[in-house]
Amino acid sequence: DGGITQSPKYLFRKEGQNVTLSCEQNLNHDAMYWYRQDPGQGLRLIYYSQIVNDFQKGDIAEGYSVSREKKESFPLTVTSAQKNPTAFYLCASSIRPIVTGSGNTIYFGEGSWLTVV
Amino acid sequence: AQSVAQPEDQVNVAEGNPLTVKCTYSVSGNPYLFWYVQYPNRGLQFLLKYITGDNLVKGSYGFEAEFNKSQTSFHLKKPSALVSDSALYFCAVSHNAGNNRKLIWGLGTSLAVNP
Numbered sequence: 001d002g003g004i005t006q007s008p009k010y011l012f013r014k015e016g017q018n019v020t021l022s023c024e025q026n027l028n029h030d031a032m033y034w035y036r037q038d039p040g041q042g043l044r045l046i047y048y049s050q051i052v053n054d055f056q057k058g059d060i061a062e063g064y065s066v067s068r069e070k071k072e073s074f075p076l077t078v079t080s081a082q083k084n085p086t087a088f089y090l091c092a093s094s095i096r097p098i099v100t101g102s103g104n105t106i107y108f109g110e111g112s113w114l115t116v117v
Numbered sequence: 118a119q120s121v122a123q124p125e126d127q128v129n130v131a132e133g134n135p136l137t138v139k140c141t142y143s144v145s146g147n148p149y150l151f152w153y154v155q156y157p158n159r160g161l162q163f164l165l166k167y168i169t170g171d172n173l174v175k176g177s178y179g180f181e182a183e184f185n186k187s188q189t190s191f192h193l194k195k196p197s198a199l200v201s202d203s204a205l206y207f208c209a210v211s212h213n214a215g216n217n218r219k220l221i222w223g224l225g226t227s228l229a230v231n232p
Contacts, residue, residue: 043222101218110160111159
């Protein structure tokens with residue numbers, strides 16, 4: 001089945017440690033996104049990518065990094081510089097980038113929980 | 118400032134009754150409007166969207182929404198609620214931001230359908 005796969009579902013990070021969340025899609029979508037969800041704060045955009053080898057900062061990029069070496073994959077690294085990383089992370093994709101005004105729908109993966117211990 | 122509001126944190130409705138989840142927006146230009154649903158510990162699922170055309174949009178699971186330009190609203194409705202509709206609902210608005218479009222999200226409304 002086509003879709004967006006995020007792994008792991010649950011991840012624990014120690015202080016000062018970098019961790020990477022995986023996101024893979026087989027929808028042949030050009031654009032991919034990472035959102036952070038905190039209770040009562042809705043969704044906040046971390047990074048997005050319009051095409052392979054491209055990515056742009058979103059609203060809360062500090063302490064995060066991404067890469068887009070393959071169309072299917074858009075991993076997110078939460079670095080030690082991110083002081084409050086405990087949250088639910090959502091990867092998403094759309095056939096064309098939202099920024100281009102296409103009106104395309106964003107589809108989401110099942111999310112990953114990151115907890116600092 | 119561009120914004121989208123879901124004025125109710127929680128909506129309670131009895132099973133079988135009609136439900137409404139409200140969304141209002143304040144953006145420049147022509148908005149594109151979206152509704153998503155999120156079940157506990159899951160990702161968001163797309164329900165419906167308005168881009169242009171007929172103001173009444175029908176979507177998944179019997180949901181519909183009406184774009185009201187004069188009231189800048191896009192309320193989500195369903196004629197007869199099911200217990201399984203209990204979830205968190207998000208409204209999102211895509212608007213012009215310079216040369217690009219930007220998607221902004223409401224804070225969500227928790228819907229509880231009581232048997």
